Amino acid sequence: MCIRDRYQRRVHGYMDPFLLITDYRDNPICSVCNGRIKGEFVKLGDRTFHNEHFTCCKCAKLLAQNPHKEKDGKLWCNNCFNLTYSPNCKKCGQMITEAEAVEVGGFRYHATCFSCSVCSNNLLPEGKLSLVGDANFFNKDDKLYCQKCHTEAEGLACGGCGKVLEGPYANALGKKWHPECFTCKNCNQRVTGAFANSEGRPVHPECWTG
Numbered sequence: 001m002c003i004r005d006r007y008q009r010r011v012h013g014y015m016d017p018f019l020l021i022t023d024y025r026d027n028p029i030c031s032v033c034n035g036r037i038k039g040e041f042v043k044l045g046d047r048t049f050h051n052e053h054f055t056c057c058k059c060a061k062l063l064a065q066n067p068h069k070e071k072d073g074k075l076w077c078n079n080c081f082n083l084t085y086s087p088n089c090k091k092c093g094q095m096i097t098e099a100e101a102v103e104v105g106g107f108r109y110h111a112t113c114f115s116c117s118v119c120s121n122n123l124l125p126e127g128k129l130s131l132v133g134d135a136n137f138f139n140k141d142d143k144l145y146c147q148k149c150h151t152e153a154e155g156l157a158c159g160g161c162g163k164v165l166e167g168p169y170a171n172a173l174g175k176k177w178h179p180e181c182f183t184c185k186n187c188n189q190r191v192t193g194a195f196a197n198s199e200g201r202p203v204h205p206e207c208w209t210g
Contacts, residue, residue: 044070056080089113090142105139118149159200173200 027036028043032053042054042064054063056077069081076084082097089096091113101108102124115122116137123137123144138150151157151164158165159173160181170177172195182191185201186209195202 044075058084091115104144105142107142115144116146116149117143118153119146121146173197173202175200 027038028041028048029035030037030041030050030053031047032049035050037048037050040051042049042051044054051064052062055061055075056063056068057074058080059077061077061080063075063077067078069076069078071081071085082095086095086097087101087108088094089101089110090107091109094110096108096110100110102111102114103109104114111124112122114124123146125136136147138145138147140150140153145153147164156165156176157163158169158178158181159175160177160183163178165176165178168179170179170182172182180190182202183189184191184195184204184207185198186203186207189204191202191204194205196205196208197203198208
C-alpha cells in the first residue's frame with residue numbers, strides 16, 4: 001500500500017498548513033469493486049481486495065481472518081467449498097473432505113464407513129485411519145468385503161471347515177471341499193469313492209442308515 005500525504009495548496013506565497021490532501025492515485029485497485037483502496041487490504045496472487053470485499057462467493061463470509069480456498073477465480077470459505085465440491089461418502093452419503101477420505105475404486109469413504117458390506121467389520125488395518133500396505137479387503141461390483149465374507153460370497157470356502165480353499169479341492173454336493181475335509185458324516189473317514197447325500201454331507205454307502 002502506498003499513501004502519499006502532502007500539502008498541495010499555496011496561499012499568498014506560502015504553504016497553507018491547514019489544508020491536507022491525501023493522494024491515493026498510486027494505491028491498488030480492488031478486484032471486486034474496481035475502486036481505489038484507501039486503507040488495509042488483502043493481496044491474493046496478483047489481485048487485491050478491500051477487506052470488506054474479500055468474502056465467500058456463496059455465503060459472503062469475511063475471509064481475511066478465516067480459512068478459505070480459491071477455485072476458478074472464486075473465493076470460498078472452507079465450509080461452502082466442501083459442500084459444493086467435496087464428494088459424499090459412498091456408504092453414508094454425507095460430506096467428506098479429502099483429508100479424511102479413504103479412496104477405493106473411484107469412491108470415497110469416511111474411515112468409520114470403510115467396512116464390509118456383509119458383516120460391517122471395519123476394513124482398515126487395526127489402529128490406522130488410512131490404507132497402509134496390503135489391506136485385507138476385496139472390492140467387487142462397487143461393494144467392499146472382508147476376506148471371510150468375500151470367500152463365502154464367491155463360494156471359495158471349504159464346505160467342511162469353512163476356510164479358504166487353496167490348491168486342489170473336491171467339487172461335490174454343490175460345494176467345494178478340501179480333500180481331507182470331504183469325509184463321511186457318520187464315520188468321519190475320507191470319502192474317495194461312491195457316497196450318498198445326507199443333509200449336504202457325504203456318507204459312505206456302508207454307513208448309510210437311510
